[in-house]
Amino acid sequence: MRPVAVREIYSSPKPGCPIFATVSSSLRWDIRARANRLPSAIRKSSSDKVLLMRPPAAPQNLKRRILKDALRKNEQRDDAFRRIIRSVPKGKVSTYGKVAAAAGYPLYHRAVAKLLRSATVHGLPWQRIVGAGGEIKLRGEAAAEQRLRLSMEGVKFRGKRVNMEIYEHTLRSWETFD
Incomplete structure (x- = not known):
């Protein structure tokens, strides 16, 4: 699986929100093929944007403990x-x-x-x-x-x-x- 060239990334400032990546038009077919293999909750209807999910945000004290460790x-x-x-x-x-x-x-x-x-x-x-x-x-x-x-x-x-x-x-x- 070759890497996808990302042109722009749109991210929400809130943790746990999705990130949208805009890719070049030459890779749209590859993205569509990959998107069809994804679960429907992750798919995005636009052909040039792919929805990348962030993991849900951890509680603040857990983050501190992980960083401390x-x-x-x-x-x-x-x-x-x-x-x-x-x-x-x-x-x-x-x-x-x-x-x-x-x-x-x-x-x-x-x-x-x-x-x-x-x-x-x-x-x-x-x-x-x-x-x-x-x-x-x-x-x-x-x-x-x-x-x-x-x-x-x-x-x-x-x-x-x-x-x-x-x-x-x-x-x-x-x-x-x-």
Whole structure:
């Protein structure tokens, strides 16, 4: 089926309304043949205009959700990070780099930190993820809160760092998760 050369397009400003396309006269026979194969609701009586139907307009909130999901390129990666973070048990910690490596993204430790900084961490045990060597990378009140939460879970500190020899959780590979 060869493409149809469209000369002009007339469109309604309202979503869900039909679009009319005016084509060159040499293609009228081809358009008529195609129009005869279309259902009668779509056919147009004029031989030089073809009715093209738009899909019905979606509700505004659905459009926003679709656009938001389309803009979210790394959703699969972030889901893998979330799964690994949830697997760290109480009283244990892991590092940003180990979480990224266990999720299958060994060089993405900064992406793990960015995910934990974002507003989508509801329900994640964010306090169990620390920097390399057990250092709390957060600053100010957030660092104090993370230290308090970890000590409430029974994690002991050696100076400003978590004792990783005792409290580091060994993560399973990303391949073992469903």
